[in-house]
Amino acid sequence: MIARISGRLAAKNADRVMIDTSGGVGYEVVVPLGVMERLPAVGAAVSLATELVVREDGWALYGFEDEIGRRFFQRLIGVTGIGPKIAIALLSALGVERGVRAVKERNIALLASVPGIGKKTAERLALELADKLGEFEEAVGAAIAAGGGASEAALHALERLGYSTVESDRALRQALAADGGGKTGGDTEALVRRALQLLTHG
16 A cells, blocks of 8 residues: 655656655656645655555546545445546545535535536445545535635636536646746635636647
8 A cells, every 4th residue: 555655846747746755766656636736846845645546457546635535536436326537526626625515515416517527426425425524524524614626616616607517627738747846825815817728728
């Protein structure tokens, strides 16, 4: 089990990052949009909680800011029909806090709005997990008090403008990766402007 990776952030690219460790090994890690948003600039020190998923077609590492994100990811992929890609899509679209609330409150419409999750899968998520997420309540309360992340707000702004979740997510990832964790990272308006430029001009 690879539970945490610490080292130098070597690269950002769409939905994944490269982390070079002091031992000379570079790890490619898939991360949700919110994690990508809050990463430091390339070259800076970084540490991610990670989950290694082993499947017949290969191994993949998934990275999270903290153990809460990692544990929620574990809960999600434990549900029938929810693989790592769909779990990351849910975390990208909703974040840990909003995702936990959606499951606990059985908000099927919100869950089904995530790419790859239809109504039946959303209902299964709520059925299997709604009563099993008590450990996340404190984290959810703290996040509500602090407010949502810039990337989540930007994602919803783009959706209100008529762009799909998938294309909005892709454009925001490109904006964050190109920015290198600098000017646009915590600024919702700047993220929306940059994503719109990518969506309209490529």
